[in-house]
Amino acid sequence: MLVFIDDMGFGDIGCYGATGFETPNLDAMANKGMRFTNFYAAQPVCSASRAGLLTGCYPNRIGFSGALFPHHEIGLNPEEFTMAEMFKEQGYATACFGKWHLGWQKEFLPLQHGFDEYFGLPYSNDMWPHSNVTGHELPKDQGRGNMPSLPLIDGNEVIDTISSLKDQDKLTTHYTEKAVNFINRNANKPFFLYVPHTMGHIPLGVSHKFRGKSEQGLYGDVMMEIDWSVGEINKALEKNDIADNTIVIFTSDNGPWLNFGNHAGSSGGLREGKTTSWEGGQRVPFIINWPNNIPEGTVCSKLASTIDLLPAFVSITDGKLSNNKIDGIDISSLFKGDFGSNPRETMLYYFGKNHLNGVRKGNWKLVLPHTWASYDTKPGNDGHGGKRVKTTIEEPELYNMMRDPGEQYNVYEYYPEKVHELMEVVEQARKELGDLNVGIKKGTGNREIGRLKS
Numbered sequence: 001m002l003v004f005i006d007d008m009g010f011g012d013i014g015c016y017g018a019t020g021f022e023t024p025n026l027d028a029m030a031n032k033g034m035r036f037t038n039f040y041a042a043q044p045v046c047s048a049s050r051a052g053l054l055t056g057c058y059p060n061r062i063g064f065s066g067a068l069f070p071h072h073e074i075g076l077n078p079e080e081f082t083m084a085e086m087f088k089e090q091g092y093a094t095a096c097f098g099k100w101h102l103g104w105q106k107e108f109l110p111l112q113h114g115f116d117e118y119f120g121l122p123y124s125n126d127m128w129p130h131s132n133v134t135g136h137e138l139p140k141d142q143g144r145g146n147m148p149s150l151p152l153i154d155g156n157e158v159i160d161t162i163s164s165l166k167d168q169d170k171l172t173t174h175y176t177e178k179a180v181n182f183i184n185r186n187a188n189k190p191f192f193l194y195v196p197h198t199m200g201h202i203p204l205g206v207s208h209k210f211r212g213k214s215e216q217g218l219y220g221d222v223m224m225e226i227d228w229s230v231g232e233i234n235k236a237l238e239k240n241d242i243a244d245n246t247i248v249i250f251t252s253d254n255g256p257w258l259n260f261g262n263h264a265g266s267s268g269g270l271r272e273g274k275t276t277s278w279e280g281g282q283r284v285p286f287i288i289n290w291p292n293n294i295p296e297g298t299v300c301s302k303l304a305s306t307i308d309l310l311p312a313f314v315s316i317t318d319g320k321l322s323n324n325k326i327d328g329i330d331i332s333s334l335f336k337g338d339f340g341s342n343p344r345e346t347m348l349y350y351f352g353k354n355h356l357n358g359v360r361k362g363n364w365k366l367v368l369p370h371t372w373a374s375y376d377t378k379p380g381n382d383g384h385g386g387k388r389v390k391t392t393i394e395e396p397e398l399y400n401m402m403r404d405p406g407e408q409y410n411v412y413e414y415y416p417e418k419v420h421e422l423m424e425v426v427e428q429a430r431k432e433l434g435d436l437n438v439g440i441k442k443g444t445g446n447r448e449i450g451r452l453k454s
Contacts, residue, residue: 001193002249002309003230004053006046006099006124006201008285009256011268012223016285018266020216021224025231026250026287033248033289034298034335038401040305040347041254044274044281046124047101049253049306050196054082054102054113056310056321056328060354060433063449068101070127070148075103076113077450081322083310084114087192090319097178098196099124105452106156115194119154119178125168125198125205132203133383135165168205171198172222176229180236187240195233196253197226203383204263217262244291247316251306252284259386261379271407276372277349277357278407279365288335295337303344303360304331325445346425348433354442356435359425363402364415366422369394370437398422 010016014023015030042052046067048059054076055062062080076082084094095117096110103109104122111118128150130137138145149161162168179195199205199222206221210228214220230250237243256265258273258280267273267280274281286304288294307328314321315332333341349358357370373388380386398412398419412419429435434443 001191001233001246002195003233003251004050004098004194004196005226005250005252006196006198007254007257007265007274008200008223008226008252009265009267009273010270010280010283010285011266012200012252012256013285013287015287017268018223021214021220023223023227025227025234029230029234029248029250029287029289031297032291033287033294033296034300034337035288036286036300036302036304038301038303039251039284039286040282040303041252041284042305042307043351044254044276045351046099046201046253050101051076053253053306053309054084055080055324056083056307056326057324058307058327058348058350058433060350061325061327061445062447065351065353068103068123070104070123072103073105073452075105075108075450075452077448078107078112079324079447080113080450081324082114083313084110084192084194086114086310086314086319086321087190087317088114088116090317091190093182093186093189093191094194095178095182095191096120096194096196097175097182098194099198099201100196103450104151107453108450109153109156111156117155117182120152120175120196121162121171121198122151122153124201125150125162125171126202128162130163135168135203137163165203165205168198168203169207169211171205172225172229173207173209176232179229179233183233183236183240183242187242195229197229199226200265202257202260202263202385219263219265223265248289249287249309251286255281255284257385258375259377259379259388260383261381261386263381263383264379269406272372273375275351276374277351277367277370278372279401279405281351282349283405290335293336298337300334300339302331302334302339302342303347303362304334305344305347308344324447348425348429350433353436354434354446355437356426356429356433357437359422359429360401361422361425363400364418364422365399365401365407366419366426367393367397367399367407368426368437369396 270280272278
């Protein structure tokens with residue numbers, strides 16, 4: 001099973017250095033299993049990240065960029081092969097409880113992509129006609145006041161709307177209860193459970209169980225409730241005597257939305273955050289439990305990504321992939337503690353429409369000339385977002401990730417051989433997937449996003 005958090009930063013779990021709140025259940029997972037220190041989301045933003053996770057592809061390969069909004073008439077192409085479809089082909093029961101964000105129309109929803117059950121929001125919880133600070137409905141001409149009501153979906157049908165901050169407060173508990181119920185009903189057969197929590201995306205919501213409980217404030221409360229949710233899920237596995245035969249994974253879709261200040265998470269000292277190609281945008285926490293397979297309490301520093309989970313699951317379950325080319329690499333050897341293996345050698349940092357902003361190979365990262373919205377300014381507070389600063393680098397920059405994960409010291413001039421080596425990766429990526437930073441709209445390997453049938 002896979003728990004996927006929204007906008008949680010690299011530093012937002014106790015075992016990754018979180019302060020001001022505690023995450024005992026996640027820390028226990030790490031103590032009993034393995035946590036990664038060089039694990040990456042597929043892209044540093046909602047929809048693209050989820051597309052990569054479920055298909056094993058760089059999102060731009062399958063036409064995804066950015067975050068889908070209610071006015072979009074696009075979504076996950078039915079020709080793409082998802083993680084859920086792979087499990088379903090093997091007779092697994094499958095369910096998704098939480099934020100989908102891969103298209104809200106019926107043909108794009110989870111039940112059409114391999115899931116037997118779905119309950120949750122079709123996109124982000126701030127895509128509603130209400131103030132994220134007060135919850136009041138906005139005038140049509142103000143902010144997002146022209147957006148439709150935020151739908152809560154069960155299966156393929158809208159069963160309710162989220163129309164207040166109190167409604168937002170209930171979401172984590174709703175998803176958790178659905179997850180526990182699914183486990184109880186399917187404990188005697190194989191299942192794949194995907195829980196993409198809405199939190200900690202703004203507007204933050206937390207139940208009365210945790211409101212006011214953390215030293216850090218509302219964001220800390222939210223993280224404590226997420227940790228509680230993981231604990232409830234693990235209790236359900238133990239109660240049904242299947243904990244020793246279940247893989248449990250916890251990770252995040254991208255880094256923190258830092259301009260929201262005290263309503264945002266922590267990048268753990270990494271540079272920048274969500275929607276940037278610096279480490280704080282894409283490097284995320286990753287914890288896996290797999291009793292009797294993973295050496296307890298281990299830390300893996302190998303390079304890995306959410307796009308690697310599909311091929312790893314295929315290997316573990318003797319499943320099959322489709323004929324679609326993917327970018328994921330089987331990292332199951334790392335799960336078994338074989339740190340002598342090195343399955344993923346490179347990582348591409350795509351963002352925007354199809355902009356290649358950087359590449360990593362081993363411990364070296366080459367940041368390519370590009371423009372981004374920087375968080376290097378005063379943040380907002382109490383739900384208000386601060387401004388970001390349009391920033392550009394004109395020349396490539398080279399960073400040693402082993403010595404400088406914060407990307408503070410550009411050593412481009414010292415290692416021309418590394419620059420050359422990384423530029424070979426860049427040129428191959430541009431050929432296959434394109435790069436709008438240098439005017440290459442598409443490569444030889446791009447596929448089309450799904451489009452709403454007229």
